[in-house]
Amino acid sequence: MSTANTEHPVVHDHAHDEEHHHGNFITTYIFSTDHKMIAKQYLLSGILWAFIGGSLSILFRLQLGFPEMDMSFLRPILGNWISETGSLDPEFYLALVTMHGTIMVFFVLTAGLSGTFSNFLIPLQIGARDMASGFMNMLSYWFFFLASIIMLSSLFLETGPAAGGWVVYPPLSALPQAIQGSGMGMTLWLVAMVFFIASQLLGGINYITTVINLRTRGMSFARLPLTIWAFFLTAVIGLLSFPVLVAASLLLLFDRSFGTSFYLSEIFINGEALPHLGGSPILYQHLFWFLGHPEVYIVLLPALGITSEIIATNARKPIFGYRAMVGSLLGITILSFVVWAHHMFVSGLNPFLGSIFMFLTLIIAVPSAVKVFNYLTTLWKGNIRFTTAMMFSIGLVSVFISGGITGIFLGNSAIDIQLHDTYFVVAHFHLVMGSASFFGLMAGVYHWFPKFFGRMMDKGLGYVHFWLTFIGVYMVFFPMHYIGIAGFPRRYYSFTTFDPFGAFADLNMFISIAAIITFFGQAIFAYNFFYSMFRGRIATLNPWKSNTLEWTTPLHPGHGNWPGEIPAVHRWPYDYSKPGAPEDFIPQTVPFSETPESNLPYENELIGIEREGKDTEKMDEPHAK
């Protein structure tokens, strides 16, 4: 991370920078209030968490693919979680599944994706010096860091981390006598999540405020890059849904520690009838999924935003249907709040409510379908450059389709009876939410690496990484559809007792091998990332010939982003291959008055307004700072 500012910006006359002083190591790299540094902190934390979360999945894939395997060689790491005979402890298996889910969903795909790119791109793409509150932004990262430490430490408890699945449904998660992980591990899980949510709220308020208030001159909402629309709406979703998880967690904490009965009723366990009466485990499920479902879109929308930007840039074409893209983002945002109970069709929910949620759920498929069709049309008659980022974006569209259409099965409550909690669900969400968001994250890293570190990542390694990952995720998750259709339930330690239709031992082994290869293949990325950070080719200012504002900053933008005045914006960000234009891109900073040869009729009319605007803007100047 330390390379970021080792070379001082080429242009170093910021009148602006002086008020910030050049900080020491601590204020520059650790307690930094610069959104770019905070973004890098999130990115590095996210990558680290991704490797931790991934390695947990390798452990349980070993168990599923090779149930007879002697795992004694893991005893130095896992200790007594591996029995004397070399088999994995079934409770630890559940703990692995739980922590893999928690880490991947929250710490990698929420913090790593949204935290990195919202922080990095919002000020750079809307033309702002920094976030609305740099201090709150810093606080957001450090709350996340604290949450990380707490969550990580729970992995080392003697009783193990939380083990009731990443949804931590009570009563299992409320009763230490039901499973060891519901002891201290669960307490730490809840505490970590509360800090995590605090971090998300601090970040989200900042993103929203910044987008609304700090756009540069001319940057109307209709001229925002789709990335910003996606980050903005993601923050709105997070702000409205995360607090509900705090409530759910607090009530669970009360049930666990103070004897309340929000979720517990009529329980007899370990020879003892508990005094709890009148609570409802279903209440928890409602509260959890009120966040849990929007959460899916919290991890997905930023990926879709990033992809929109990258596909347009590298297809050298305007994104098709900008308005429809924004409209579908808005539609998804609103609908994401009214579909949560489709996770609960067989939970004991009133069947009438099930019907309502089935209708609402299948409506949300429409905006998602529109997005896919728009991506495809954007590629049509393009002039496609396969940068690594573009490859990952195309990969995202592919896994988004594959995972998305299986949602139509699961959203149909009649079909869901059979498929619920089987491997079909695992295949579905790993493709549409896990892989799609991961591909968005990777696309973003490859695309904006030159802006992050002023250097290029290696293309060849990028291609190898992409193909390994792309083929890998399909080899891992596609076969799971078959296992799911055959009815195999998820979160099963072993299928020795579940053998009605012949075990899928061969397919499970195949999946595990593919998962191991794909996981270790990510080392190529890690190597490329860290090597390029220090030794990569020095980037040019606008390596992808892109229109957005971040490419108008110096190679190593200082705190404040632009030396001197913030550029004004005169057009939307997707003027690629405009007929008549000499180049195949026209940056947002170029006024219509300078491009008479390529202007559309209505754009010529805007030239007059541009001129008038220049005069009034002079008076607005303090506001732009």
Add this chain to the structure above:
Amino acid sequence: MTQFLIGVGVVLFLVILLTIFRILRLINVARGTDKKHASSGNRINAMLFMVFLIVGGGLLVWYSVTEFEKYDPPVASEHGVVTDRLFWITMAVTGFVFIVTHIVLFYFSYRYQYTDKNKALFYPDNSKLEVIWTVIPAIVLSVLVFSGWKAWTDITDKAPDDAEVIEIMGYQFAWTVRYPGTDNQLGAYDYRLIDAENVWGIDFTDKSSFDDFTSGTEIHVPKGKPVLFKIRARDVLHSVYVPELRLKQDAVPGMPTRFWFVANKSTAEMREETGDPDYNYNVFCAEVCGRGHFSMRLRLVIDEPDEYEAWKAGKQPWLQSNPDYLAKVPSDLKELAVISAGISPVTEDNTAEAEKIN
């Protein structure tokens, strides 16, 4: 030894990685491809997308066709036939979309790869197209939802009055069942009455409970007759799951749930169909419930109606096998309990004793 080998493997892997990287880099520098917008890598990647489409599509079709029998589970309930049909209709519709969009995605990627000569088409929007592909998915989805909704309301509708009522209870880590006996009424229960023998917490102040009988090793249901499962859990969430019946319903502590169905294939018929003489239906658990979640299993037997009646007739009321619990019966109901549970004269002595204790 294994650790050593793994270590060697990792080192080798890294060395190979480094070598490849170095070579690629040198080639790039030598060719000066870094400076071009689109090097030969562009063409290769475009082609690889087509290869991926063809090979991946081939594998998909091959496995889906040849292994169909393996992953298509047999069905043994009337509503299961309906949901299976819905499943395959949805598969046909979405499968079509899946294949077409993927062909388009990879073909466009290949067809419109970068060349210096070309310029992309400036094509920012087309309202007509967008309306079309908003409306068509909406219509198709409405049809799917509507048929799903109809099936769902039928399945979750009130059970017919003549349904066989069976209580099934999950606990860590097993299923156990209770039948209502000759009066067709399940007795009341209270979780505070649970003890080592009376694991259901049957309440013997309710006269419906006297003839109830239980089974912890097998659950029998009749073929061709509506069966209503009354489902509950004693400790944590469980989920009743019988794959062949397309039946899944969570068991929730403190909130009884239900699911009714009509089985249409007896165990014997299923053994014949699958050609496996040892084939058995089972009740599994589909909601994570702890260490033994994966091993929760109860054999389910689907009988012809007459076999089912015979099996039922052979079962003793729980109270008969556990006459100690007569002590819990209120004195005014004791006589009725003795008759309903069919307690023999020998055990009536126990009753007398129990009364004395009272």
